[in-house]
Amino acid sequence: MALVWCVGLSFLIGALPWLSGNDPARTVLRARSAEREADPEALRSVREELDLPTTPVSGTLDWLGGAASGDLGVSWVTGAPIAPDIASALGVSVSLASFAALVALATGVLVVLPGLLRAARTGHQGGRGADVTGALLASVPDFLLASVFVAVVAVRWGAAPTSGWESPAHAVLPALALGIPAGGLISRVLSGALGAALAESWTRTWRATGFGPATLALALLRRTLAVALPQVMLVFAGLLGSSVLVESVFAIPGLGHTALEGTLAQDLPKVQGAVATLVLVGLLAGGLGIAAHRLLLGPALANSGMTPAVPIVPAANRLPFVIGAVLLLGVAVGLVRDPDTVTLAARLEPPSVDHPLGTDALGRDMLARFGHGALLSAGAGVAVSLVALLVGGVVGVCGARARTGAADVLNALPPVLVGVLLAAVTGPGLAGAAVAVALVAWIPIAVHARTLAAEVRASGYHQAAVAGGAGGGWILRRHLLPSVLPVVARHALMRVPHNTLSLAGLSFLGLGAAHDSPEWGVMLAESMPYVERAPWAVAVPAAGLALLGVVASLLRTERR
Structure with missing residues (x-):
């Protein structure tokens, strides 16, 4: 099924010029030189040089045939091979998304940690501090954080690079800008999972048999992470492409920015290559998230080891x-x-x-x-x-x-x-x-x-x-x-x-x-x-x- 979606997505991207009603030769000519007149001779020259497809079906089939052998084609705008640019951009985006996902997970755990420790001692999360904190963090625009970090931390304080991607120091501010809001979302998932874990019978059994707060806290953390890790992998996959705005603020040559540039110029081979790479990484991340969930729960997920969830009802909350x-x-x-x-x-x-x-x-x-x-x-x-x-x-x-x-x-x-x-x-x-x-x-x-x-x-x-x-x-x-x-x-x-x-x-x-x-x-x-x-x-x-x-x-x- 995933393969069908990938192929369908390739056809959709390949049909972009026809869906928008724009002549791909005219778009490519404009991207190469805005001053050159788009006369019939110039358009014919572009079509012959790039062997532009006459229909979206034929163009996509040709691209898929080459992609199966590792050939992503050449850029319609620059004429350079696509694969090296995609590989370079992928390395940048994977590094940035990995750092940001770690920031998100650490942020989420830190937000719910006081409630986790309280639950291990008393059996109740107590308070709404984690809810409010997580909501506030999740509501901060990543591009706003990025702009503030550049203006204050990088420029005024001189504590970090302002742009580029040359060393680990260049990843600090972008990863924080992407990871902190995502951490707010993760904290809400962790908080809900923690409440569900406290309602399960094993927590009461462990407390009654004398397990200490530290042991119970580690068990509760593992139980909540089992629910949150698939979300963390989704965050990782999503950050690969959704970091376009942050990449633009910090001038980072990532995969999302590459896909956006190709789409705006209707450089279809570049867009198809970038999207195919994003999708493959997304499938890998989704599979890893499922595997992590099964690994953390272990036999309980297969041997009727889970206990009934207690229904959730609205509580008075002014x-x-x-x-x-x-x-x-x-x-x-x-x-x-x-x-x-x-x-x-x-x-x-x-x-x-x-x-x-x-x-x-x-x-x-x-x-x-x-x-x-x-x-x-x-x-x-x-x-x-x-x-x-x-x-x-x-x-x-x-x-x-x-x-x-x-x-x-x-x-x-x-x-x-x-x-x-x-x-x-x-x-x-x-x-x-x-x-x-x-x-x-x-x-x-x-x-x-x-x-x-x-x-x-x-x-x-x-x-x-x-x-x-x-x-x-x-x-x-x-x-x-x-x-x-x-x-x-x-x-x-x-x-x-x-x-x-x-x-x-x-x-x-x-x-x-x-x-x-x-x-x-x-x-x-x-x-x-x-x-x-x-x-x-x-x-x-x-x-x-x-x-x-x-x-x-x-x-x-x-x-x-």
């Missing part, structure tokens, strides 16, 4: 409603103000009575733009997350067994690249950006649901129900959905700000909302050049994303 009320108040006040009036005499003013949140580079009121932009940013992020929950939950729960497949193929594609492909066909816009994010947003939900469903199927009560003749529908309603759906629903809620950030990243590149839109991603893109002079211009949309993340994360808590 904090998200208080924070949500503050966010809604700011949005409501902003909606009654004018977001489009330009006052150049008042540009980049700090917060004041007239402009409580300051003004932007054109003198527009930031509070007004914040309120109007919330409808676009939060609304689109919630819609994408609901679609991801529906699709991912169905795919994850209904899957027969954990194996690599379509999810791992699509996870390797960065939303930026998918957004570029869609924009080439439909044109840039917020709707196309939302579709691009939704096409990959369901995958972490599906993998999480798949992991939990595999544990439920390995439980004694599930196998007893099967042996007793229970039908698939009954088992789905009574066992799988009650055990899996509440947890992945929290995961989907937690990903609302993450999906909103993906939309913001596409808007940052001009592929989402219009450049003068008050959408929060556009606001961040417009304010980044002034981050040192007018930090409030960046802080306003960033605070909106952070508050949205906290509300989404704490809207439901676990009570057992």
